[in-house]
Amino acid sequence: MIKECPQHGRYEDMMAVDAKFLEHIEAMYPGRDIDAHNDRELHNHGTSSIKYGRGSVLTVDLTNRCNMMCDPCFMDANQVGFVHELTFEEVKEILDNACEIKPRRQMSVQFSGGEPTLSPFFMDAIRYARRKGFNSTQAATNGIEFAKSKDFCREAYEAGLRYVYLQFDGIGNDANSHRQVGNLFDVKLRAIDNLHEAGVEIVLVVTVVNGMTNDQVGPVIQFAMDNPKKISFISFQPVSFTGRDEEITDDRRLRQRYTLAHMAHDVKNQVGITEPTRDWFPISVMSTFADFADLVHGPQAEWGQMSCGCHPNCGVGTALMINKETKEMAAVPEFINVPALLKDITKINDAAREVDVKHHGRPCAAQELRSVRRAEEPSHRRPAQEVRQVARGDWPQLRGWQGTP
Numbered sequence: 001m002i003k004e005c006p007q008h009g010r011y012e013d014m015m016a017v018d019a020k021f022l023e024h025i026e027a028m029y030p031g032r033d034i035d036a037h038n039d040r041e042l043h044n045h046g047t048s049s050i051k052y053g054r055g056s057v058l059t060v061d062l063t064n065r066c067n068m069m070c071d072p073c074f075m076d077a078n079q080v081g082f083v084h085e086l087t088f089e090e091v092k093e094i095l096d097n098a099c100e101i102k103p104r105r106q107m108s109v110q111f112s113g114g115e116p117t118l119s120p121f122f123m124d125a126i127r128y129a130r131r132k133g134f135n136s137t138q139a140a141t142n143g144i145e146f147a148k149s150k151d152f153c154r155e156a157y158e159a160g161l162r163y164v165y166l167q168f169d170g171i172g173n174d175a176n177s178h179r180q181v182g183n184l185f186d187v188k189l190r191a192i193d194n195l196h197e198a199g200v201e202i203v204l205v206v207t208v209v210n211g212m213t214n215d216q217v218g219p220v221i222q223f224a225m226d227n228p229k230k231i232s233f234i235s236f237q238p239v240s241f242t243g244r245d246e247e248i249t250d251d252r253r254l255r256q257r258y259t260l261a262h263m264a265h266d267v268k269n270q271v272g273i274t275e276p277t278r279d280w281f282p283i284s285v286m287s288t289f290a291d292f293a294d295l296v297h298g299p300q301a302e303w304g305q306m307s308c309g310c311h312p313n314c315g316v317g318t319a320l321m322i323n324k325e326t327k328e329m330a331a332v333p334e335f336i337n338v339p340a341l342l343k344d345i346t347k348i349n350d351a352a353r354e355v356d357v358k359h360h361g362r363p364c365a366a367q368e369l370r371s372v373r374r375a376e377e378p379s380h381r382r383p384a385q386e387v388r389q390v391a392r393g394d395w396p397q398l399r400g401w402q403g404t405p
């Protein structure tokens with residue numbers, strides 16, 4: 001990717017190490033979410049204002065304090081010379097505001113930091129989020145407090161903590177030594193045991209830096225496959241050069257950049273499972289299933305489903321089925337044709353909106369918009385003139401496109 005900006009000059013970065021993978025991921029993109037509305041004041045962030053959807057993950061940074069001093073640290077915890085910590089009133093205000101945005105949908109409420117467990121309001125914040133009706137409350141944590149005390153784990157579970165996003169960069173103390181704590185892997189194992197015993201689900205979160213931790217992709221997956229009762233998900237998060245790494249040089253950024261295509265290939269090469277262009281899909285395909293679930297629950301449902309409409313290059317995912325007793329395993333797309341399933345569900349979702357066509361002789365606004373966006377994103381496959389015609393409501397043009405991914 002090369003960008004030219006009159007203010008900041010030329011910028012060059014790597015999008016993928018496999019063009020076919022990028023093509024596949026963009027082709028599977030289901031289209032943008034609805035326009036963001038009714039939140040102009042909350043999300044008015046200039047050029048970074050939220051334009052589509054209503055969000056799927058609400059990250060609440062409870063404190064910038066931390067009991068570690070890592071490099072990398074995405075938010076430069078402990079280093080900025082002042083403490084910024086939310087009061088409980090501020091936490092409540094954030095969660096109350098999140099409930100005001102329409103349509104009301106579930107979101108993952110992720111308490112983060114710094115280290116969120118150091119906030120004096122950690123338990124209260126979880127409790128309040130659950131009371132508001134958010135059913136996926138999470139803590140992004142280094143695990144130290146959870147390793148120290150089984151009681152702390154139990155209290156968090158009883159307050160309503162459902163998942164911990166556990167920082168977990170690799171297998172063994174050496175693979176974690178860049179975090180500057182000698183026995184960090186032992187701490188992680190203790191945290192996993194305590195949290196599992198308390199009933200909290202565990203997501204391993206691996207910060208991947210090319211040339212530094214990418215050799216741990218395979219061993220971490222193997223660890224999860226060996227412990228299927230304790231580990232629910234793995235989230236590989238390519239390093240973002242922010243916080244302590246903001247001043248990175250172009251050379252180092254290119255060397256350490258880790259793309260989604262890197263990851264799909266590392267999984268195949270290091271573990272011998274999954275095919276990059278068969279088994280990986282943009283995270284946003286979940287919106288197709290969310291739309292379907294919303295239809296099934298009907299318009300009177302108290303909450304809509306969580307729906308993520310992020311750009312196809314923002315995140316990808318796959319699912320493995322593992323027999324928890326025998327540990328036998330297969331990638332789900334090995335036995336389900338996911339693209340065909342998505343196409344069928346999309347047809348059902350669109351058909352359910354056709355009632356408006358009968359009433360008004362043209363597709364309802366949501367269907368029209370969705371179809372236009374399927375066509376225009378992400379690679380502008382349709383000529384702009386066609387997109388404009390449909391946007392004006394030229395229905396015959398639209399018919400030929402329906403169902404195109």
Ligand code: SF4
Binds near residue numbers: 069113115142
């Ligand atoms: S544990 Fe997380 S917040 Fe704390 S220093 Fe490390 S990366 Fe930063």
